Amino acid sequence: MLAMNYRGPYRVRAQQRPMPEIQHPEDAIVRVTRTCICGSDLHLYHGMVPDTRVGQTFGHEFVGIVEEVGPLVTNVKVGDHVLVPFNIACGKCNFCKQGLYGNCHESNPMATAVGGIFGYSHTAGGFDGGQAEYVRVPYANVGPTVIPADMDPDDAVMLTDVVPTGYQAAEMGGIKEGDTVVIFGAGPIGIMAARCAWFFGPSRVIVIDHIDYRLEFAKNYAKCEVYNFKSLEDPVVFLKKTTDWYGADVCIDCVGCEAEGNTLQTLTGRVGLLQAGAGTALQWAINSVKKGGIVSIVGVYGPPFNLIPIGNVLNKGITIRANQASVKRLLPRLIEHVQSGRLKPSELITHRIPLEEVADAYNIFSSKLDNCIKTVLIPSSK
Amino acid sequence: MENQITDYKSIPGWGMDADPDNEPTYPMKNYTGDDHNRINYERSVQQPVTVEILKSNERPTVSAVFGTSVPPSGLSGAIRRWAFKHSEDRYRHWLPLILADRINVYEGIIDDIKKGHFPNILAERGFKATLKHNPKKIIRQVITGVVAVMVIKSMFKSNK
Known part of the structure; x- marks a missing residue:
C-alpha cells in the first residue's frame, strides 16, 4: 500500500509499505478515504518532537471504511464508514472512564505524559498514522464512530481533531456571557476555536497572528476581530488597552511550540532547542489575561520544559487549563452542530492533494504557500 | 510507603470542607472517584510484544496496545535505549532522543542507498510546490548561494 514516509526534518515522501495487520483482538483495519495534515504534524515535520523515527507514517486526522476487524470488535463492522478520533483510547482505564480519552493509560508505553496518538512519533506510542491507504486502528470498540449518512466526509474528517480541539479550547476557557476572549494563532485550530467560542456567549472574540491571509480568513469564517501582531508595537499592551486596561477574560493558546514574535523564545526554543519550542504565545496569553482570568492551552509543546512567566500565573491568580481534546466525549455535541449547519468545518479545507504528492502537500502547508489553510490528502485508489 | 497514614479519616476535620462541585477539570472530566483505585481497573488483553518496545521507566509494564512502527536499530537505536533508562523528567532522556532522531536521518539515507534507492531530497522537500x-x-x-560561494572564494584568494 502507499503511505507517507518520514525521512527527516522537512523531508517526506510517499512510498509502498506492507499492509497493516490486526495485532490485537480489538484492532480494526481501516481503508483511508481522506486524511488531513494537521498543524501539529508540522512540529514532527520540522523535527521538533523527540523520538520521531525515520520511516514512520504520520497522520492522526482520517476517515475511511472498515476493511477488517479483530475478534473482539463489536462496535463497528466491515464496510462501515467511520471517522477516527486522533487519540487512541482503551475506554477501560480510569482516565477513559472519566472522559479523559486523550489521556488513556493503556495506549502508550513510551511516555506517561501523553496518551497514544496515531502517527505522532514514538513519544505518542509509535503507531503508524492515517496518511496512507490503510491504517491499523487499535481499540476499535471505542474510537471509531460511524459517520452519519447525511454528513459530508470533508466535514467528518474535520471532526477527528480540528473541530473538537477548537471547541475544547473554548470550553476550557470557561467563557461567560459578555467575556472578551483572545485567541493566539489563526491556523485551523485557532480559527475553529474562535468560531466555537461564540457558542459560549462572549461579547468579543479577538484573534492574533502575523499572517494576513489567515487573519482575513479567520475574520470571515469566525466573525471575529483580527490583529497582526507585527503591526502592533507590543501585543500585550495592545490587548490591555483594548480591554480598558483590564486584560482579557480568557486567553487561548492555539500556537504551541513554533511561535514567532519573541527573539529570545525563538532562539532558545526553535533554533537552539534548549526548551520545548518557543513559548511566545503562552507568554503573551499569561501576560494579557486579567487577574483571576483563565488561560486555555491547546497549542502543542514538546515534553521537556518551557520558559514561561509562571510567577505571573501565581501573582495574577490565573487558572491554566489544558489538554489534548477528548474527541470521543465531544463528538455527539459537535455532530449536532455540524448537522444543524451551525458549523461547516469543511470550509477550512483549501487544498485537496493526492497522497502521492505528500511532499508537496507538506511544503505547501508548512511554508503557507498558495494561501493554504488546511490540506486534505486523498489516497489515489479511492 | 511505611510512612503512609492509614487512619487519615480520624484526623480532626477530615473532609469537612470538601466540595464535589469544585472540580477544576469539569467538564473535561466526569469525576467518578476511580482515580483512587489507581491502576486497578480491568485492562484489555495484552498485545503480544513482537518487536523491541522501549518503555518509559515511569510505568511498570507496557500498555495493553502500542505501535510497532519503527523499532529501534543501529546507532540511533543504541542512543534511544540509553535515553529510555532515564525518566521523562530528565534532559538525559529527551536530548539524546533528539540526537538519535538526527543520526537516524543519515541512517535512513544510507539504508535507502543500500536498497538501491538514492533519495531525491529536493522532491522530498516539496521543491515542486515551492517552484x-x-x-x-x-x-x-540561488543568489544567496552564489554570493556565499563568491565571498568564500575571494576570502581564500586573499589569504593566499
Missing part, C-alpha cells in the same frame, strides 16, 4: 507557488524564494536562495 510553483514561490519561485522568488528559489531565486533568492
